[in-house]
Amino acid sequence: MRKQRALKVMSASMIAGSAFVASSPVEAATASNADKLVKEAKELGTILKWAISIEGSADGKTRPMAAYNATKEAYDKAVNAVKTLPTAQKNTYMADLEKNVKVHINRTMSYIDALTAGEKIKEKQQALAAHLDRNLINDDTEKAYHELTREIRKQALLLDRVYGQTTRELIRSQYKYSAEKIRDNAMYAVTVKMAIDKASKALTEKDSLTAERYINEARKYLNYVENSSIKNTLNNRFNSIAQTTVPTIIKVTASEPKRIKVEFNSKMLSGNSTNSAENKANYSVNGKTIKQVKLFDDKKTAIIELNETLNTNSSYTVTIKKNIQTENNTALGSADTVTSFVFFDSGKPTVNFVTADPNGGLEIKFSELISASSPIAISIEGKTVSYSSIYQDTDTVSVPSSEMKRLGLQKGNFYSIVFSGARDLVSPNAYTMDTYSGRFFYNAMADSMAPEVRSIQAKDERTFTIEFSEPLTDLAAANLVITKGSTTIRPTSVKDVSGGLKTKYEIELPATIYAANEASAFLNVQIKSFKDTANNMGNTTDRTVTLTRDLTPPQFVSINYDVAKNEIHVTFSKTLKTGTPVINKMTMYDPDNLPFKPVVKQNVGNKMIIDAKNLRDGYYIINADAGVVKDTSTAQNDSEPFRVSVTKKADIVKPEVTIVQGANNGQFKAVFSEPVTKDSAENSANYLINGSILPAGTTFDVSNDQKLVTITLPEGEIQTTNIYTIEVRGVKDLSDNEISLHRSNVTIVDNTLPFLQSATVNSNKLILTFSENIVIPSNQQINLKKLVVDGTHLNVNSYSVGVINGNELILTPRNGTSFTGATIVIETDSNSKISDQAGNATKDSGATIP
Numbered sequence: 007m008r009k010q011r012a013l014k015v016m017s018a019s020m021i022a023g024s025a026f027v028a029s030s031p032v033e034a035a036t037a038s039n040a041d042k043l044v045k046e047a048k049e050l051g052t053i054l055k056w057a058i059s060i061e062g063s064a065d066g067k068t069r070p071m072a073a074y075n076a077t078k079e080a081y082d083k084a085v086n087a088v089k090t091l092p093t094a095q096k097n098t099y100m101a102d103l104e105k106n107v108k109v110h111i112n113r114t115m116s117y118i119d120a121l122t123a124g125e126k127i128k129e130k131q132q133a134l135a136a137h138l139d140r141n142l143i144n145d146d147t148e149k150a151y152h153e154l155t156r157e158i159r160k161q162a163l164l165l166d167r168v169y170g171q172t173t174r175e176l177i178r179s180q181y182k183y184s185a186e187k188i189r190d191n192a193m194y195a196v197t198v199k200m201a202i203d204k205a206s207k208a209l210t211e212k213d214s215l216t217a218e219r220y221i222n223e224a225r226k227y228l229n230y231v232e233n234s235s236i237k238n239t240l241n242n243r244f245n246s247i248a249q250t251t252v253p254t255i256i257k258v259t260a261s262e263p264k265r266i267k268v269e270f271n272s273k274m275l276s277g278n279s280t281n282s283a284e285n286k287a288n289y290s291v292n293g294k295t296i297k298q299v300k301l302f303d304d305k306k307t308a309i310i311e312l313n314e315t316l317n318t319n320s321s322y323t324v325t326i327k328k329n330i331q332t333e334n335n336t337a338l339g340s341a342d343t344v345t346s347f348v349f350f351d352s353g354k355p356t357v358n359f360v361t362a363d364p365n366g367g368l369e370i371k372f373s374e375l376i377s378a379s380s381p382i383a384i385s386i387e388g389k390t391v392s393y394s395s396i397y398q399d400t401d402t403v404s405v406p407s408s409e410m411k412r413l414g415l416q417k418g419n420f421y422s423i424v425f426s427g428a429r430d431l432v433s434p435n436a437y438t439m440d441t442y443s444g445r446f447f448y449n450a451m452a453d454s455m456a457p458e459v460r461s462i463q464a465k466d467e468r469t470f471t472i473e474f475s476e477p478l479t480d481l482a483a484a485n486l487v488i489t490k491g492s493t494t495i496r497p498t499s500v501k502d503v504s505g506g507l508k509t510k511y512e513i514e515l516p517a518t519i520y521a522a523n524e525a526s527a528f529l530n531v532q533i534k535s536f537k538d539t540a541n542n543m544g545n546t547t548d549r550t551v552t553l554t555r556d557l558t559p560p561q562f563v564s565i566n567y568d569v570a571k572n573e574i575h576v577t578f579s580k581t582l583k584t585g586t587p588v589i590n591k592m593t594m595y596d597p598d599n600l601p602f603k604p605v606v607k608q609n610v611g612n613k614m615i616i617d618a619k620n621l622r623d624g625y626y627i628i629n630a631d632a633g634v635v636k637d638t639s640t641a642q643n644d645s646e647p648f649r650v651s652v653t654k655k656a657d658i659v660k661p662e663v664t665i666v667q668g669a670n671n672g673q674f675k676a677v678f679s680e681p682v683t684k685d686s687a688e689n690s691a692n693y694l695i696n697g698s699i700l701p702a703g704t705t706f707d708v709s710n711d712q713k714l715v716t717i718t719l720p721e722g723e724i725q726t727t728n729i730y731t732i733e734v735r736g737v738k739d740l741s742d743n744e745i746s747l748h749r750s751n752v753t754i755v756d757n758t759l760p761f762l763q764s765a766t767v768n769s770n771k772l773i774l775t776f777s778e779n780i781v782i783p784s785n786q787q788i789n790l791k792k793l794v795v796d797g798t799h800l801n802v803n804s805y806s807v808g809v810i811n812g813n814e815l816i817l818t819p820r821n822g823t824s825f826t827g828a829t830i831v832i833e834t835d836s837n838s839k840i841s842d843q844a845g846n847a848t849k850d851s852g853a854t855i856p
Contacts, residue, residue, distance in 0.1 A: 037095065040087035044099050047080040051107035058110075058117040059173055066176040069121055074114045081107045113169040120168045123161035124181030130154040131185040134192060141235035143195050151196045154189050158182060194230040198240050201227070205247050214254045218271040221247060234464065234526075234554040241466065242556075246563050246579040246612060253332045258324050258345045261353075262374035263315035263431035264399060266291065266324060273305040273333045281331040283308050288327040303505055305333065315431045316349040321697070344747055346697060354437040355430045360423055360446040366407030368446070370423075374430055375399045376439075381427040386413055388422070399431060410448070420445050457538040459547040462531060467556040467639060468517065471503065472533060473510045474544075479537045481511045487532040488515070495519055495529070517640040519553065526554045556639035560612075562648040565628070567618065569658045573607070574616040576628070578645065582609040583636040591631040597624030604628075609635060618654055627651045657741035665732045665752045671844055672719040672757025674732060681712035682737050682745075692736035693717065712740075719757060727756045727844055756844035760813075761851035762834050767825045772805070772817040774832060774853070778842050779812035788815075788840055792833035792852070795825065815840065830855040 054077045056062025057070035064070075081103065088099040134150040137143075165182055168174040201224035208217035224244050231237040253272040260266045274283035282288070283305075286296040295313045302309070316322060323346045330338040358371045370384075378396045384405065385391065391413065394404040403425075415421060426441040458475040465471055472481070481500055488495045497513050504510040519527045534546040560580040567574055586606045594604045594616075607615040614635050616628075628651070633644035662679040676687075686692060688706040690699060703720035724730075734748045764775045782788055786807050793800045805817040819825055833852035834840060840848045 037091055040084065040091060040095075040099060043080070043084040043087050044102060047077065047084040047103060048106045050077040050080045051110045053077070054110045054114055058114050059170055060176050061170075061172065064117075064173055064176075066173070066180050067121065069118050070114065071118075074111070074118070077107065077114075078111055081111060116164075116167040116169065117173075119164050120177050123164035124177060127154070127157050127161050127181045127185045130157040131188050135188050138188070138192055138233065138236075141233060141239070143199050143236045143239055147192065148196050148199055151189065151192050154185060158185055158189065191232070194227045195233065195236050195240065197227045198224045198231060198244070202240065202243050202247055209247065214271055215256065217247075234552070235557075238466065238554060238556055239558050242558055242560075242579045246577070253336055253338050255326060255338070255343050255345070258326075258347060260316055260322070260347060260349045261351070263318075263349070263351060263433065264297075264312045264375050266310040266312070266316075266322075268308040268310065268324070268326065270306050270308070270338075272336070274301060274308070275331045275333055275335070276301050276305060281329050281335075281337075283330050285330075286310075288330050290325045292323045294322070305505070315433045316351075317433050318349060318351050321346055321348050340744075341746060351430070351432045351437075355428050355439045357425060357439075357442040357444070360444065362417075362446070362448050363404070366410055368405040368410060368448075370403045370405070370425060372401045372403075372428060375401050376403075376428040377431055377436060380429045383424075383426050385424045386415070386421055389413060403428075415448050417448055420447055455538075456542045457536060457544040459533055459544070459549065462549045462551050464551055464553050465512065467553055468519065469512055469514045470529075470531075470551050470553065471510055471512050472531075474536070475509075476538050477508045479539060479541070480508065481533075481536055485534055485536050486513065487534065488513075489530045489532075490519060490527055515553075520555050520640050524555065525557070526552055528552050555641060556637070557641055557643060559632075559643040560635065560637040560645045562630075562646070562650060563612075565650050565652045567652055567654045569655070572617075572619045574604075574618050574626075574628075574652055574654070576614040576616070576650070578612050578614070578635065578637075580637040580639075581612050582614065583638055583642060584609060587614050587634050591634040593629045595627040595629070597622070597626070599627075621654055623654050625651060625653050655741050657739070658743060659739075660743045661737065661739040661745050663734050663737070663745060663748050665734070665748075665750045667753050667755075668716060668718070670718065670757075671755040671846060672721065672724045674717055674730075674752050674754055676715040676717065676732075676734060676737075678713045678715070678737070678739075678745075680739050682715075682739050684708050684712065686736060686738045686744075687712070687715045689736065692734060694733035694735075695719075696731050697733075719754070722758045724754050724756050725758045727753065730754050756842065757846060758842075759846045759849040760840070760842045761849045762832065762853055763851075765830065765832050765853035765855055767828075767830070767855060770819060770824060770826045772819075772825045772830065772832075774815040774817070776813045776815065776840070776848070780809060780815065780848075781841050781843055782807060782809060782815070783839055789838050790832060791835045791838060791850075792831060793817075794831040795823065796828045796830075828855070 050073070054070065054073045056064075057073045058064050060066070084103055084107070085100070088096050088103070091099065130150070130153050134147070134154050137147040137150055162182060165178055166174070168177055201220045205217045205220035205224065208214070208220065221244075224240075224247075228237070228240060228244060231240060253270060253274075256269040256271050258266065258268050268289075270283070275281055276284055278285050280287075284299050284301055286299045289296055289299060289310055291310065291312065293314075294316070297311045297313045299311070300309050301307065310324075323344060326338070326343040326345075328337060328339045328342050332338075353373075355376050356373045358373050360368065360370050363369050368386075376399065378398050378400065380396075382393065382396075382403065383390070384393055384403075386405075391405055391409045393409075394406055396403065422443070422445050424441065424443050426439065428439045429436040430439075455476075457478060460473045460475050462470060462472050481502075483497045483500050486497060486500070488497065495515055498516050499512075499514045501512050502508050502510070503512045519529075529551050530548060531551055532546060532548050533544075536544045538544070558580075560578040560582060563577045563579050565574065565576050586608055589603055589606060592604065592606075593601050595601055605617040605620070607617055609615065627649065629649050630645070630647060632647045635645045636642040637645075659680075661682055664677045666675045666677060668674045676693075678687075687708050690704055690706075693700050700717070701720055701723055705718045707716040707718070708714070709716075729751050730753075731749060731751055734745060737745045739745075758778070760776045760778045760780055762774055763777050766773050766775075787802060788807055789802065793805075800823065804821060804823050805819050808816045808818075810816055817825075831852070831854050833850070834848045835850045836847040838848050
């Protein structure tokens with residue numbers, strides 16, 4: 007039976023197959039045609055495969071459009087034919103097409119997309135390269151840089167989709183990597199340009215702290231700009247901006263009893279001249295005498311060292327004179343700076359580091375000055391050692407080399423040290439250090455190393471610097487042999503620019519180093535016979551340096567009217583040639599728009615000076631042609647044409663202020679002698695109350711004539727009516743004249759609202775306790791917002807009231823009302839007719855008795 011059934015099934019299959027062949031000649035032909043079309047598509051797919059591979063014919067630039075279109079067309083035909091076949095055949099052919107044709111079509115699409123993306127990058131790359139090739143660094147350069155950066159980031163994904171690592175790397179190198187190189191070449195220049203722009207904007211807005219931050223950022227990255235012409239352009243802009251930074255004092259603090267730190271935003275003048283930041287006569291501290299003032303190496307921080315100690319938890323006022331100047335001889339301000347701080351020291355002295363000195367001794371450096379009478383104890387490797395006598399307060403304790411020899415210490419080894427007993431100078435109770443246990447590396451040895459030339463770098467068109475590996479005894483023109491071809495050039499100056507460390511020197515050359523029409527000078531520099539401080543002679547060293555001629559014209563930067571000198575100052579981006587401007591190349595227009603030739607004075611630094619003493623107050627326009635001034639470069643570049651305006655104003659009188667009591671609680675008023683600017687009048691930083699800044703939430707109301715400012719402190723700030731000290735500073739009149747520091751006393755009335763703290767019932771009387779003493783109307787009629795007893799709202803006729811103990815309100819029931827054992831809810835608000843003694847109505851508050 008099983009064989010017979012199998013035979014029947016086989017026969018049926020044969021019959022069915024015969025019937026199919028006999029009845030479907032069209033389908034058979036289609037199957038044959040589909041097979042042919044699939045083979046053709048596969049052949050073209052193979053061609054396409056190699057057309058997008060670097061191992062084949064791909065070059066990473068050319069789109070294989072003919073091969074792509076042919077393969078796509080063949081694929082589509084094959085798919086259409088295969089779709090008519092039975093499912094089993096269709097699936098087999100479709101899998102074949104997917105594996106050997108469709109995959110190459112998709113990869114080609116990615117390849118073509120990558121080329122399109124690469125060409126977009128290339129377009130942005132060429133735009134930036136065009137600016138760099140012309141040595142341009144301006145807004146268009148910055149824009150091109152950012153557009154290229156965005157394009158690289160945007161198109162990188164398409165480049166990364168290319169199939170095959172070698173082909174993918176080829177396309178990346180031709181588009182992405184080359185573009186990144188151009189972008190990176192511009193990165194530091196654009197960074198510096200943006201920082202200078204932001205610094206310039208901050209200076210315009212008189213935000214010196216922000217300006218200083220961006221100036222430091224520009225200074226940091228300027229050294230990394232490689233294009234010398236662009237670097238010169240940025241240097242000129244930077245020097246102009248840096249010179250116009252408004253020097254200010256950032257803050258004055260004291261972290262130890264005999265030292266006060268003053269932080270400036272600019273490098274200050276060192277030495278002991280009248281205008282030096284190290285001249286102690288330029289400082290005063292109330293109640294204390296000054297021993298000395300020293301600048302840090304950065305010249306932006308001065309340490310005032312006192313003869314007497316500061317008392318902890320005490321307030322001190324530091325006065326810094328206005329005549330202190332920066333390194334560029336810019337005055338610190340138009341008025342002395344007076345600032346106060348409260349000294350508080352709760353920190354114990356600590357050991358900062360332990361190091362061997364060059365003579366074989368040991369130095370222990372502390373975090374602050376310690377008392378000369380400290381009971382110091384030192385042990386090394388468990389053995390007690392003596393230290394050099396201390397005759398005055400110091401931050402350094404020394405162990406002589408004789409003690410190190412006695413212990414038999416060997417250089418190049420680590421040793422343990424224990425230090426205790428150091429006391430700081432806090433008065434009246436000094437803090438004693440915690441015992442210090444540590445290890446130090448004993449590397450004491452005589453200096454036998456010869457100094458070396460570390461680097462030589464061009465600074466500007468006539469100046470380069472030489473940096474050494476260690477301090478020298480000195481460097482002079484005799485130590486240098488500078489040649490250009492066969493011509494020897496003698497420096498005009500050699501000076502130490504490392505702040506006295508003698509590790510970096512600046513060499514200035516004469517203007518004659520450039521021949522006519524020469525853009526750069528290639529120099530050979532030989533440094534010979536130079537010695538370090540240990541008298542070690544350095545080896546004669548030959549280096550080369552290329553200086554690039556400054557061909558950038560001086561550009562207009564700013565203009566202002568100087569009231570004190572009665573002059574108009576036109577500031578340029580570069581130092582100007584001495585002499586007067588070319589008057590025939592400049593026209594001024596008076597307030598009536600009538601032209602005239604101004605009276606000019608000698609150029610000073612980077613400023614063109616116009617005499618304004620015979621000019622009436624008003625608005626003036628200056629129209630200058632090219633060459634009205636020249637710079638001091640070897641080429642003496644002409645200035646570019648410019649048109650600017652300036653206002654001469656005669657008002658140089660500072661506004662004055664009177665502080666009076668306000669009409670409302672928690673309020674005082676500032677009455678000015680003339681209109682003041684709203685911005686400065688509403689700036690809370692310009693007012694202090696008892697030495698503290700005004701709290702958040704303080705409101706300012708400036709009158710229409712801008713002479714009266716009503717200042718209202720937030721509720722709760724004044725808890726008792728009292729006399730308060732108000733300080734006013736920084737407020738300016740409409741001519742930008744700033745008020746001198748003003749300090750006066752004024753009564754400010756308590757503005758702290760009383761509130762209901764608790765409620766109790768005693769002998770059937772309801773006692774309401776408030777946060778402070780209260781006052782009720784003489785008719786003893788109050789108006790509680792809510793008084794609910796066991797769910798019943800009581801009116802004012804249900805109880806009588808009285809005040810006891812100052813802050814307790816007693817409610818006595820009437821008409822049979824009972825408070826005893828009842829659930830009571832009480833609420834008060836500003837309408838309750840309950841106030842404190844300053845007239846402040848009660849705030850919303852409540853209590854519940856269960």
